Amino acid sequence: MSAAYDKKPGSSGSSNGGAPSEEKKSPLIFSFEERAPGEAPVSLNATERDLAEAATVANAYTLEDTRRIVEAIHKQHSRDPNFPIEIITRIEEFLANNDIFDHPENHQHVIQEMKIEAALITNNSPYAEVRAVVDNHDDPTLPVSTIRAWGMGIFFACCISFINSFFDIRFPGIFVIATVPQLLAYPMGKFLERVLPDWGFTFWGVRHSLNTGPFNRKEHMLITIMSNIAKSTPYTNYIVWIQYLPNYFDQPWAISVSYQLLIALSTNFIGYGLAGLCRRFLVYPAYCVWPSSLVTIALNSAFHDQASEATLVPGPLKSIWRMSRIKFFMFAFGAMFAYFWLPNYLFAALSYFSWMTWIAPENANLARITGAYSGLGFNPVPTFDWNIISFLVDPLMVPFFSTFNLFVGMVTSGFVIMIFYYTNAFNSAFFPINSNRTFDNKGTRYRVKDVIDEFGIFDGAKYEQYSPPFLSAGNIVVYMMFFAVYSACVTYAILYHRHEIAMGFRDMWQSIKKRKGSENTQESDLDVHNRQMKAYKEVPEWWYMITLVLSVAVGMIGIACWPTNTSPFVVLYGIALCLIFVVPIGIIAAMTGVQVTLNVLAEFIGGVIVEGNAIAMCFFKSYGYVTCAHALSFSADLKLAHYLKIAPRLTFWAQMVPTLTSTFISVAVLQYQLQIKDVCTEDAPFRFTCPGVNTFFTAAVFWGTVGPRKIWGVGGPYASTLIGFPLGIVLVVVFYLLNRKWPKNPIWRNAHPVVMMTGGLSWAPYNLTYMWPAVPISAFSWLYLKKRYLALWSKYNFVTSAAFSCAIALSGVLIFFAVQLPEVEVSWWGNSVPYEGCDGKGNCVLMQVPEGDYIGPRIGEFS
Numbered sequence: 001m002s003a004a005y006d007k008k009p010g011s012s013g014s015s016n017g018g019a020p021s022e023e024k025k026s027p028l029i030f031s032f033e034e035r036a037p038g039e040a041p042v043s044l045n046a047t048e049r050d051l052a053e054a055a056t057v058a059n060a061y062t063l064e065d066t067r068r069i070v071e072a073i074h075k076q077h078s079r080d081p082n083f084p085i086e087i088i089t090r091i092e093e094f095l096a097n098n099d100i101f102d103h104p105e106n107h108q109h110v111i112q113e114m115k116i117e118a119a120l121i122t123n124n125s126p127y128a129e130v131r132a133v134v135d136n137h138d139d140p141t142l143p144v145s146t147i148r149a150w151g152m153g154i155f156f157a158c159c160i161s162f163i164n165s166f167f168d169i170r171f172p173g174i175f176v177i178a179t180v181p182q183l184l185a186y187p188m189g190k191f192l193e194r195v196l197p198d199w200g201f202t203f204w205g206v207r208h209s210l211n212t213g214p215f216n217r218k219e220h221m222l223i224t225i226m227s228n229i230a231k232s233t234p235y236t237n238y239i240v241w242i243q244y245l246p247n248y249f250d251q252p253w254a255i256s257v258s259y260q261l262l263i264a265l266s267t268n269f270i271g272y273g274l275a276g277l278c279r280r281f282l283v284y285p286a287y288c289v290w291p292s293s294l295v296t297i298a299l300n301s302a303f304h305d306q307a308s309e310a311t312l313v314p315g316p317l318k319s320i321w322r323m324s325r326i327k328f329f330m331f332a333f334g335a336m337f338a339y340f341w342l343p344n345y346l347f348a349a350l351s352y353f354s355w356m357t358w359i360a361p362e363n364a365n366l367a368r369i370t371g372a373y374s375g376l377g378f379n380p381v382p383t384f385d386w387n388i389i390s391f392l393v394d395p396l397m398v399p400f401f402s403t404f405n406l407f408v409g410m411v412t413s414g415f416v417i418m419i420f421y422y423t424n425a426f427n428s429a430f431f432p433i434n435s436n437r438t439f440d441n442k443g444t445r446y447r448v449k450d451v452i453d454e455f456g457i458f459d460g461a462k463y464e465q466y467s468p469p470f471l472s473a474g475n476i477v478v479y480m481m482f483f484a485v486y487s488a489c490v491t492y493a494i495l496y497h498r499h500e501i502a503m504g505f506r507d508m509w510q511s512i513k514k515r516k517g518s519e520n521t522q523e524s525d526l527d528v529h530n531r532q533m534k535a536y537k538e539v540p541e542w543w544y545m546i547t548l549v550l551s552v553a554v555g556m557i558g559i560a561c562w563p564t565n566t567s568p569f570v571v572l573y574g575i576a577l578c579l580i581f582v583v584p585i586g587i588i589a590a591m592t593g594v595q596v597t598l599n600v601l602a603e604f605i606g607g608v609i610v611e612g613n614a615i616a617m618c619f620f621k622s623y624g625y626v627t628c629a630h631a632l633s634f635s636a637d638l639k640l641a642h643y644l645k646i647a648p649r650l651t652f653w654a655q656m657v658p659t660l661t662s663t664f665i666s667v668a669v670l671q672y673q674l675q676i677k678d679v680c681t682e683d684a685p686f687r688f689t690c691p692g693v694n695t696f697f698t699a700a701v702f703w704g705t706v707g708p709r710k711i712w713g714v715g716g717p718y719a720s721t722l723i724g725f726p727l728g729i730v731l732v733v734v735f736y737l738l739n740r741k742w743p744k745n746p747i748w749r750n751a752h753p754v755v756m757m758t759g760g761l762s763w764a765p766y767n768l769t770y771m772w773p774a775v776p777i778s779a780f781s782w783l784y785l786k787k788r789y790l791a792l793w794s795k796y797n798f799v800t801s802a803a804f805s806c807a808i809a810l811s812g813v814l815i816f817f818a819v820q821l822p823e824v825e826v827s828w829w830g831n832s833v834p835y836e837g838c839d840g841k842g843n844c845v846l847m848q849v850p851e852g853d854y855i856g857p858r859i860g861e862f863s
Helices: 048-058 063-077 085-096 098-102 108-123 147-166 179-195 217-230 236-244 257-277 291-304 325-339 341-346 355-359 364-370 400-422 425-430 460-465 473-512 518-524 528-533 541-560 570-592 599-609 614-644 648-674 691-706 708-712 719-741 746-750 753-762 774-788 790-820 829-835 837-841
Strands: 200-203 206-209
Touching: 048 108, 063 085, 063 098, 063 108, 085 108, 147 179, 147 217, 147 648, 179 217, 179 291, 179 790, 217 291, 217 614, 217 648, 236 257, 236 614, 236 648, 236 691, 257 541, 257 570, 257 614, 257 648, 291 325, 291 614, 291 790, 325 341, 325 790, 341 790, 355 364, 355 837, 364 837, 400 425, 400 473, 400 570, 400 746, 400 753, 400 774, 425 473, 473 570, 473 599, 473 719, 473 753, 528 614, 541 570, 570 599, 570 614, 570 753, 599 614, 599 691, 599 708, 614 648, 614 691, 691 708, 708 719, 719 746, 719 753, 774 790, 829 837
Parallel strands: none
Antiparallel strands: 200 206
16 A cells, blocks of 8 residues: 655655555655555554554644644653654654744655654554554444353353363363453354344343344453453462361361352452552553553454455565465464474473483583573573463563563573572572472471471471571572562652653542543543543442452451451551552553562561461462452453453443352362362372462461561571662662663663563573573564564464464363373373483482581571
C-alpha cells in the first residue's frame, strides 16, 4: 500500500505484487527509505496500513494541536525504554525550533510529518508491539455477555481449576495455562454457533439468546479471562496441608470445610479491591503494556482477524509470507507438540545439555560452573528445550531490553556466587553451590523437627543442641538481591514515575468527587483505547471497596474462629504491605513483563513480628504476598478487557463468578486429597509427594519457627546480606543520574536497575541454563525481525509464543497420562546422563565437614 505522504511532491509510487516499491528516499524528517509493500519505515516502527490511517487523521490537526499533542507525548514517554528514542529526539528538535511556529509556511513537510507521528500515537498505540495485535477500532454492538460465553467460560474455569488443584501436589506437577482453554474455546464456540437455535428471552429491555450469531472475539476473550482467573490454586491450601497432616504440624481441626473456605475466599478476593483501585496506575496508562497480555490477544486475533490474514508480508532472503496466522499457529503448535516428547520424555539430555560435564563427569569445578542441572549453567549451548528456554522469561513475549537486563543481572550475581563459594564466605563451601535447600552444621539437610515441640512451636533448648540453619552460596545471593530489589522498586517508582503516579492519584480523587480534571483528561485522551472505553460504563469505586471490605471480614472471621494462634489483624497487614508496593511493582511489571514478588519481604516482616509461631507467619506471608500478586494478576486481566473493549462492569463479574466457583472446586479437591493414605510422603500414590508443600513447610519453620532474627539479626550469620536494602537505593539513584546526564545514550536509556536486580533472584535452584538461551532468540525477534521486517514480526511473533505455550501444556498433559502415569520408562544413556556425575547428583562440595566435627558457631554459643 502506498500513501501520498510517503513521496516527494510530484513523485509517483507503484506496487507490483510482492516486489519492492520504486519510491525514492525522502529528504523529510523521518527518512522513508525504499521498502517492500507492507514494510515499515524503520524510524516509525509502523506498518503501511497504520501510517495510511494516521495520515488521514493528521489532516484534521492544526499546528497548535500538533504542538500540544507532541508536548504531552514527550512528557509521558521521554524516559520510556519501550518508546523509540529516535522519535523523542525528533520531537525535541521540532519543539525547540521556534521558526516552525513563527513561519510555518517554510516548514510544511516537517509539520506534516510531525502531524502524522502525533496522529499515529494518538490514533493507535505508541508501541509497535501493541499495534501488532491490538485493534484500534471498536464495535460496541458486538454481543459479549452471551449465554454461550458464560456457559463456556464457567465450564473451562471449572475444568482448569480442577486439573491444576488435583495435580498441584504431584511431582512433577502438571499445570494447565489459560491459553489451553483459549485454544479449545474457539472450535467449541463455532460449533455452538452452528447448532444452537436462536431461542431466548428479554430481560430489562435486553434480549438474551442461545445463539446471538457468529462467535466473536469479545466472547472469546471473555471466556479466556474467566479461565485465566480460575487457573491458580488458593495459596491458603498450603497452610491447610501443613496444619492438618501428622507429618507436619498435626492439627486435625484444619480439616474443617468452613475454615478452608473462609480463608481461601478471603485471599482469592482481596486482590480485586486493590486491583480496582489501581486501575488508573496500572491499566489506563498507555505505557502499561502488560507484555503477557499481547500473547493472549495475538492468539485471539489469529482466530478472528480474517481481514488481515490475506496480507502479504516480506521476510528475510526476499521471501514473501502469505500464510494466515491461524494456519501458522497450527503448524507451530503441531511442530512443538511433537518435538516436546524428545526433551520431556525420550531424550532428557536435550533439556539439560551439560555436554562439558559429560566429558569429565567427576570434575567438580567443571560441574559447578557449567552444569545445567545443579551448577551455575555457564554454558554456551545449555538446552534445546523451549520449556526451559522460556521458563524465566519468554523471549518472544518480553521486550529485548527486559530480557537482556535480566541476563546482565543474573550473570553479574553469578560471579558474586562464585566469589562467595570459593572464598568460603558464610561457610558456603561446605554445601552445594546453587541449592535452594537449608542445611545444618554437618552439611546435611536441615531437620526442622529437631527444633520444634509437639505443637509446632520453636523449642530453644532443642535448637541450641542442634544447629543454626545454613544457606548455599546461590541462596545467599538470592536473599541479598531480594532485599535490594524491594528498596529499589520504591526508589525507582519515585524517581522515574512520580508524574504518572501523581496523575493517577489526581484522577482517582476527581473520580471520587465526580468531576473531571482538564490535565488528566487531556493526557488520558492521548490513548485511543482510553477514548474508546468511555463508551462503556465504568465500575464504581464502591464496588471494589465492598469487595475489599468483605474479603477482609471473611479472612478475619476464619482466623479468629479457629485455633490458629494468629491475630486476625494480619489481614490488614497484608493490605498495608500491598499498598506500599503494588503501584511500583505493577508499573515495572506492566512496562517490562518482569514481576517482583513480595514473598520474602512478607516472610521477613512476619517472622520478626510472630517469631516462633510458624502458622502465624504463614498467614502473614499469605496476605502480604498474595494480596499484591493477585492485584497485579487481576490488573493484567483488566488490561486484556481494556484492549478488547469489553465493558468494565461485565469484566468485573467475569472475574468474580469464576473466582467464587474455582474456590469451591479447589477446596473440594483439597478435602478429597487430605484423606488419601500416605499423601505427602515418599509412599504416596500417584506421585502425590507434595514438593510445593514440603518447600512451604520448610520456609514456615525457617522464617516462622526459627525466625529471621536468629539469621539476619544482630550477630546473625547472614546479617551482612542486609546491605541489599541500601544497595538497591544506591544503584537506582546512580542509574537515574547517569540517565539524566546522558538521556540519549542507548545504554543508560535501556538499562533498568530493578530488572537487573530481579535477574539476580533467578538462582537457586535455577541457573543460566534458564536465562541465556532466551537472549539470542529475543535479539533475533525484537532487534532483527522487528526492525527490518515489522509486518512479518507483527503478524507471527506473538502467535508463535502462544503456539509453543499451548503445545507444551497439552503435550505435557498427554505425556503424563499416556506414559508417565502408567510408569512406562525409556531407559538409555540420553535419559540418564543429565543425572549422573557431580552435576547430576549435585553432591560434589568444595570442602568436607571433618568427621565427628561440625561447622559454624559452637553448641552453646548460639540461641
